[in-house]
Amino acid sequence: MTAGTPKPFRLFAIVALKWTDFTERIISLKPREDDARRLARRIMVTMDDEFVRCRVRPMELTPAEVEAICFRWGQEDARSGEPVADELPGVYGRAYRAGFAAASEIGPGGGR
Numbered sequence: 062m063t064a065g066t067p068k069p070f071r072l073f074a075i076v077a078l079k080w081t082d083f084t085e086r087i088i089s090l091k092p093r094e095d096d097a098r099r100l101a102r103r104i105m106v107t108m109d110d111e112f113v114r115c116r117v118r119p120m121e122l123t124p125a126e127v128e129a130i131c132f133r134w135g136q137e138d139a140r141s142g143e144p145v146a147d148e149l150p151g152v153y154g155r156a157y158r159a160g161f162a163a164a165s166e167i168g169p170g171g172g173r
Contacts, residue, residue, distance in 0.1 A: 069121040073097035075104065078113040086137075087130055088112075094119070128156040135160025 075089040075097055088104070091097035094117060101115040122130075131149055135157040138146060149157050 067123045067125065069123045069126075072120055072122055072127070074118045074120045075101045075115050076118050077104065077111075077115045080111060080113055083113070088115070090120075090122075090127065090130065124152070127153060131156040132160035132163075135162075136164040139164035 072090045072092060073094045073096075074087045075091070076085050077088045078085050089097070089100055091100065097117045101117055104115050105112065131153045134146075138144075139161045145161055146157060147154070
C-alpha cells in the first residue's frame with residue numbers, strides 16, 4: 062500500500078441470491094458480524110419471494126469501494142422505482158443519491 066492510499070477496513074456484507082436471475086448482489090454492509098447475521102435472517106423471513114438465500118461474507122473494503130457499492134444501490138433503487146433512501150451517512154449517502162440521480166436521468170433499465 063502506498064502513502065496516501067486509504068486503508069481497507071473490515072465489513073460484513075450480506076450477499077443475496079436473487080430469484081429472478083440467480084445473480085448475487087451485496088444488499089447490506091455491517092461493521093459487526095452478529096448484526097449482519099441477524100439482518101440476513103430477517104431479510105430471508107420478510108423477502109423470501111425476492112431472494113433465494115442470504116449469506117454473510119467478511120470483506121476488506123476501501124472507502125472508495127464502499128462508495129461504489131452505495132452508488133450502485135442508488136442506481137438499482139431508482140430503476141426499480143424505490144423511493145430515495147436517506148439512512149446512509151455522509152459521503153456514502155451522497156454516493157447513493159448520485160447513483161439514484163444518474164439512473165433517474167437515464168430512465169428505467171438504462172445505464173450500468
